[in-house]
Amino acid sequence: MADEFEFRSKREAIVETGLAMVEGDLTTGTGGNVSARTGDSVVISPSAVPYDEIDPADVPVVTLDGERVAGDLPPSSETPMHTNVYAGREDIGGIVHTHSPYASTFASLDEPIPASSYLIAYAGHEVPVAGYAPPGSEELAEYALDALDEETNACLLRNHGVLAVGETVEAAHETALIVEHCARIHYQASAIGDPVILSDQEVDELIAGFEEYRNQ
Ligand SMILES: [Zn+2]
Incomplete structure (x- = not known):
């Protein structure tokens, strides 16, 4: 288990990221959820409480099996999605789930968001x-x-x-914002013409450049 100080700072990060998600129009009300890994457990937003009413001390902590080990509030109903991704990807320390409108539009079309903006490289070759x-x-x-x-x-x-x-959860939030931006640009570009899609090689170069920038 992580120490008390780490739990406290991660719990505060959960509440701050949740508030930022609502302020950035990535979700509304109690929708969406956020989590951060700490040691072998996960600090996750509680179920059905508006982000501006959450006391960080009550934010639940669960094991990778989803069992609550701390915090008075029940964990998000999407806890299995968070714990499964942490279990499968050791490099991940933070997760943000949103209902942002432009990206959700493509989700309803069952269409990936392609590389029509260079910023897609933060997320991968496509979403x-x-x-x-x-x-x-x-x-x-x-x-x-x-x-x-x-x-x-x-x-x-x-x-x-x-x-x-x-x-980190902050990096995951940044990626969620970028995904919504890329979805909006692709939607707008498709509405008035045929967006040009970057090639795999061009996206590879962008990904390498972003990695270099992050490691500086
Ligand atoms: Zn959802």
């Missing part, structure tokens, strides 16, 4: 679509992990929303 399963189900947890290969940091959840991951 793929994970198959449909009911919210909160083990199947959805499996489909989401399947869509997130090692080079992909975001996927759409068909007929539902977005899952973005990163080394």
Whole structure:
């Protein structure tokens, strides 16, 4: 288990990221959820409480099996999706799930968001679509992990929303914002013409450049 200080800072990060998600129009009300890995457990937003009413001290902590070990509030109903992705991708330290409108539009079309903006490289070569399963189900947890290969940091959840991951919850939130931006640009460009899609090689170069920038 991580120490008290780490739990406290991760719990505060959960509440701050949740508030930022609402302020950035990535979700409304109590929708969406956020989590951060700490040691072998996961600090996750509680179920059905508006982000501006959450006391960080009550934010639940669960094991990778989804069992609550701390915090007074019940964990998000999407906990299986979060814990399954942490179990399958050791490089991930933070997850943000949103219902942002432009990205959710492509999710409902079952269409990946292609590389029509260079910023897509933050998420991968494209933002793929994970198959449909009911919210909160083990199947959805499996489909989401399947869509997130090692080079992909975001996927759409068909007929539902977005899952973005990163080394930290702040990085995952940044990726969720970028996914929504890329979806909006692709939507707008498609509405008035034929967007030009960057080649795989061009996206590879962008990904390498972003990695270099991050490691500076
Ligand atoms: Zn959702």
